[in-house]
Amino acid sequence: MVQDMTAEELVALVTRVFRPVPGERGLAILVDLPDAQVPDTPAWRERRDMAAAWAAMLAGRREELGFDTHLALYPNVHTNNGDLPAQAWLQGDGPLPQRAEDLDPAAALPFPDLYAGHSILIALTTFSATAPLKMAARQFPIRAATMPGFSRAMVPSLRLDYGEVNRRVQLLKDLLDRAEGADLRFTHPGGAANLHLDLRHRTGHASGGLIPDLGTAGNLPSGEAYIVPYEGERPQDPSRTAGLLPVQFGDEVVCYAIEGNVARCVLPGGPEAAREAALLAAEPAYGNLAELGLGVLAAFGVKPVGVVLLDEKLGLHIAFGRSEHFGGQVGPSAFSRPEAVVHIDRVYVPETQPRVQVDSVTLRLEDGTALPLMRAGDYAPGLF
Template sequence: MFDKQIENLLRVNLGLKEGEKLLVFSDDYRKELVELTEDIERVARSITDKVKRVIFPSTKRHGAEPPKFLWEETFGKRAVEILEEEGLLEKVLNKEPYDINRVVKILKDYGEGVPDVVIALSHFSTTHTTYRKILTEHFGTRYASMPLFEPEMFLGPMDVDWDYVSKLSRDLAEVLTEGEYVEVKSPYGVNLEFSIEGRKGIPDTGILTERGAYGNLPAGEAFIAPIEESAYGKLVILYAPTRRLKHPITLTFKDGAVESIDGFEDYRYELEKVFDEEPNARFIAEFGVGTNPKAKRPDNLLEAEKIMGTVHVAIGDNHTFGGKNKVPFHTDYVVFEPTVVVGGRGWRKELLVKGKLQRI
């Protein structure tokens, strides 16, 4: 049904070429994503005969490292055996301190069949993982991360003018790079400020054709890792990653971390459980601005954070894109109709006013 759209994904977004190695994977959390990997494999074989499809048990948490099985299918069993022998694999999977240079050397020395292109269709995100970072930064793999993807997105936020999305995302990323602080407010009570001084804005353009490129598909945002200890104020959450909350909850930040959660909603207790298990998941991790004019759905985070006129704030892991917090959790929360100020020494710029992007 989506063969044409899948071919556009492969050729336009990822620039897949004859003879390149493609790895498409999903977890077993959602049947429709597993079935979509079959369609992608079939269409991709009309471009290259080097296609591998992998399904693995779900980690059930965004930002968690994928299991050993996927590492073996990606880098080869011998490379993973040596990581295990040196006690490194367990540390990587648990996001404990380890010698990244040694991990990379082993994978480069013993890795076999490492993909040129990855389509990551697992329900739970692999974007903020060492697995993705090693592939893109050290092997030059082009990596499309598509957590929470639904096939209908091919007809909406995947069907856009990617040149427009790319230019806007790059322009906004430059503003974030120049900025030193951000202030975010909304009509329903968001009032948050934090520092971005010294951090680099990153455009999520949807065009992943250059060596080592990575991003979401659907794409369309500019994002940055705030200074982890800098957030103060309140973030009111209207939506969990895949549903609207029955009652909003409020995260109160102090010294960069969530100090308290207010509101009666089941999702609150899910977050509290995560915080009990992973205290560093409390820290602010990301600030992003949506740039996709065809992104509309607020109840699917993959699409919602790309909605033009919204921003999003994440907590948890950010070590893979300029931050320093390493934890097996990363989740974004979208702010609707925001008024956003970015500023520095001697200047302040209104980036959005009540959900309207201002001229940059």
């Protein structure tokens, strides 16, 4: 059954997630617009309509919230986690523009001015704005929830017990802080694959559904702890990340050969292996291992919906590409052009990669302890 949020639920969500205080400057709900290069889709159109409805409902609760809510539009940036454009547009009382070309240049508002007028942002976008909003939150007094690809199918995940979600996420974050490495073992039709992730010189991050502090940004729905593997930026201290990482594309499992935290090549295979090999050759920064993520929502009965925003929160995921928004070293300048910037997650749950099994994940802690984190795709018994 198609679900939507009521005005009461939206007010409760904003209050719980952001914990507003007196003096909030306002709330902006951001949406990106299709253009001639990236055409519209029914899901995108539905997301924009949902954003407009949310903005209208929250605007009608101004006295209860204590601040105004606006809908803000901007041209899509053609890729996930690419830098935002220079300007946005506040939606007035007229019809909602359906394409970037419909925006009036005379009405444009620089993004710094948008931030100056809104201390809370919710990005209901098609292309993820997580990376640029994390970077903006370091510079401007804002906090942001990013919801790329959100759909009505995900609404139930906003109604979870985020107190318990946050407790589990914080426990995982604390373990990542203590870890110097992680050993992962996979099984796939081609055999076994082992990967060591170097977690030295890094700290973990918690995304547990609570964003009360200025200077922060995170996903909604939430429910993960994550860390950027060490990328070897220190002199005479190369990254120890190495091994094989299998990823399923359609019916084919592609195996990346990892060395120094970078996918250097792809083992010979079918058409998907050839395509990925060509991508690595054309865009080496794409091969950077940017994130080890540990989602917890599967234990709450949440099922994947085919969108990374939610699916990655279910269990183990590993990302390629941009990492500097998480505390790593690889940013947009490492890519050949703005449209090539990516941070792309590969999610290891049975529904998304049925031909790749996670046999084990073991954390190597700084005191030398080997801590069983996952066994046979699930978190180790008694971990939580």
